[in-house]
Amino acid sequence: MDIMKMMKQAKDMQEKMQTMQAEMADETIDGSAGGGMVTVTLSGKGELSGLKIDPSLLVPDDVEILEDLLIAAHSDAKMKADQMMAEKTQSMMQGMGLPPGMKLPGM
Template sequence: MKDLMGLMGKAKEMQAKFQAMQEEIANLEVTGQSAGGLVQVTLSGKFEMRALKIDPSIFKEDDVEILEDLVLAAHNDAKVKVEAEMQKKTSELTAGMPLPPGMKLPF
């Protein structure tokens, strides 16, 4: 019974840590870029676009499609960075826990 109480305590502690991690990730801001930094997109940890910066040197009337592609590329770069940061924080939190391979947290 003592082991069960200890396990319950650890589960509550882990739940609190996950909640704190989720709040930290939600407040995270990551900037992705394309075209060598001419287009930059900043996303929150919830993948909300917070900022978009476009260098005026790439504005040309006939190049709208290129600009659209660059914005998408910068957004995708920022998204990959947010996902990597989430994975890093989750790995730090679960370090030492005997989890099955491939199991992703939070559930």
């Protein structure tokens, strides 16, 4: 196996990962709960960038329900963001001729 070829492939992969991470940072992902009564928007970096709450949920006696819906909406958005990253990573790796299912360190 040619060590120089392997080093070039590693450098190419690193550059592609940096590009993909920059693209992901520009993405927004919505998650919802309660049939859309609570919607959370995350950036591709996982930062909370938006929150919508149906006014009918703003009842003082139902604070626990609202809290649960916020957590569920955030979990939904996070799961979608993780799935998007996995799909982009898989696509990138296939383009480089790496075997399916190969895991990169830190992923």
